[in-house]
Amino acid sequence: MRPLIGFTPANLGIFKLAFSHKSNPSDKAYAIQNNERLEFLGDAILGTIVAEYLFKKYPNSNEGFLTKMRSKIVKRNTLNKIGDKMGLDMLLQEYSQTRLSRSMLGNAVEALVGAVYLEKGYKATKRFVVRRILRNYVDVHELESYDDNYKSQLLEWCQKNGQTVSYKLVARYKFEKRDRFKVAVMIDGKKLATADDFNKKSAEQTASEKAMLQLGILVGNGDNDDDDSDDDSED
C-alpha cells in the first residue's frame, strides 16, 4: 500500500475496504462493509479538493468555467483512467469478489481518497490528491480546450454535412438493481454505434463519441484511445 499512498496506513482495514466490491448487493450487512460508503465520502472530498485546486489555479475565471473544468476531472471516464494508471486493478482483484469492470476503477479512486481522508484528515488528503493524482495523471491545460460534449459536436458535424442525427433507446434493463439504458445513435436513420449507461444522457454521449470515432471526425485529445470496455457490446 505504501508506494500507492506514500505512507503506511495505521488502519489497513479501511484501505482493504476501499477495494472490496460487493458481490452480493442484497446482503445488507455486507453492503455496508464494502467500498460504497467510502466512495460516497471520497467522491465529496475529491470534488472539494479539485474545486479548491481550480479556484486557486484560475483566480480570474468565473464559476461557470470552474464548474466545467471540475466536472471534466471528476467525471466517471476520467476517474476510470486515473484508477487504471494508478494500477488499482491489482488491488481490486485482490480484495473484490466480482469480475472487474471498468467503472470499478473510478469508484476505487474515490474510495481510496475516502480512506486516506479517514486516516489522515483533509490537509494530508489534499496533498495526496494534488501530488499523486492531479499532477501525475491529469493534464489540466489539455482539459481546458477539450470539448467533451460529443452530442453537440456530432450534431454540428451532421448539420454541416446535411445529415440527420437521432438517438433511439434500444433496451432498458436492470444491472446491480439499477436501471441501465442501451442507446443507439443513428445517422440518416442508420445505426452507427450503441452504448450502455445508468442514464440515457451519458449513454447518448458515449454513443456519439463512438460514432465520431467511426466517422473519423474525432481528433487527438488523448481521450479516445481508451473507451469504456463495458460499453463495447453491439447488438
Add this chain to the structure above:
Amino acid sequence: MRPLIGFTPANLGIFKLAFSHKSNPSDKAYAIQNNERLEFLGDAILGTIVAEYLFKKYPNSNEGFLTKMRSKIVKRNTLNKIGDKMGLDMLLQEYSQTRLSRSMLGNAVEALVGAVYLEKGYKATKRFVVRRILRNYVDVHELESYDDNYKSQLLEWCQKNGQTVSYKLVARYKFEKRDRFKVAVMIDGKKLATADDFNKKSAEQTASEKAMLQLGILVGNGDNDDDDSDDDSED
C-alpha cells in the same frame, strides 16, 4: 460579522464579497469580484462536510441513504431557508446591487462557507458548519422520514383518485444569461399551479408541491409554509 461566524475575520473583504451579488453579469471583471466563485468553493466544502457528518452519524446506512439525506440538506430550498434563518438578507441588502431574491439566500450560505474556509481552513469550517448551521437549522431526523419527491407523491395521489397528472412547458426564457423554464402542472387537463426554475425537473417538483398545497394533500413537514417567492407568479 462576529455574531454570525463566531470569530472576527482577518480579511473582511472576502466576507463582504460573499454577500456581493453581481448587478451586471456581462461585466467580466465584476463577474469575478462577486460571490459566484465563493459559492462554487463553498458549495463543494459544504457538501463534503455534510457528507462526512452523515457518514459518521449513520455508520450502518448504505451509500444510497447517505446520498439522499445529503441532497435533502444541501438542496436549494433548504439552503434558502437556512440563509433566511441566519439573517443573511441583512448582509445581502448591505453589499449587493440587485433586488433580493430568495435563491440569493442559499447562495450566500454557500459563499459564506467558502469565505470561512479561505480564512480558517477545513477543520474550523467543519466546526462552523456543524455547530452553527446543522445543529441550529437542520432537523436531520425529520429529514430522514421526509419524502421530498412531490412529483411521485402527486402521481400516487392522482392514481388513487382516478385523476391524471401531466406537465406542460409554458415558457422558456433567459434569466441572467441562463435558460429558465416555466412549467405548469395539470390535473385532468386543468392547470393547477406553475413554477419557474433553471431546469425543468426542479420546476416540475416545485409546481407539484404547489399543486399538493392547493389540493390540501401536503401535510406538516415544516417545508411548505415557506415557498420560493421567485416562483409565485402565475400566468
